[in-house]
Amino acid sequence: MLVGPPCSRKYELAQRISRKYNIPHISVSDLLQQEIKSQNENSIAIINAMNSGELVSDRYVFKLLEDRLYASDCMINGWILTGFPKTKSQWNYFEEVNHSFYPTLVVVINLLNEESKARSVSRKIDSVTGKFYQIDSDTFARESEAVKKRLIVKTEDKPEIFNRRYYLIITL
Numbered sequence: 001m002l003v004g005p006p007c008s009r010k011y012e013l014a015q016r017i018s019r020k021y022n023i024p025h026i027s028v029s030d031l032l033q034q035e036i037k038s039q040n041e042n043s044i045a046i047i048n049a050m051n052s053g054e055l056v057s058d059r060y061v062f063k064l065l066e067d068r069l070y071a072s073d074c075m076i077n078g079w080i081l082t083g084f085p086k087t088k089s090q091w092n093y094f095e096e097v098n099h100s101f102y103p104t105l106v107v108v109i110n111l112l113n114e115e116s117k118a119r120s121v122s123r124k125i126d127s128v129t130g131k132f133y134q135i136d137s138d139t140f141a142r143e144s145e146a147v148k149k150r151l152i153v154k155t156e157d158k159p160e161i162f163n164r165r166y167y168l169i170i171t172l
Contacts, residue, residue: 001081004109006162011132013109013152015146017080024073028083031064032056033130053161062097078104087091116164120162124151 002010018025036043049056085091094102122135133140
């Protein structure tokens, strides 16, 4: 499990580990996006919370996480988890709610508030593909103008919401 403040590039690190060792990367953000795309009864509540900069209810997060961790690839190969925990109840999830999925290793990424904020300012998301870009990266520089034009700032990277998220993680 990789934990750390917003914009500490947990997702990117997890993707590299996942590819190298053939271990599924489970991103709570990706699970929520998939649930939104399914357009079911949970989608509206999830998207409303995300668009307002609030955290999605643990009820949805726990269910999506459990469904994914019970998948055969995770049961056989293990998993790398990002985007979790974001609350004290989520932090206690493995000990108090679901003992089946206890992480064998928790990696905490430290990043100063100033660096985290600087990264959030330069982070954009592709409104079509959902892919993240750091506008000061080589990957961004190689992208087409069409992709660059459709990039947007995520709600969670807006300064007032970012500050709430940063201090929430720090106080865990």
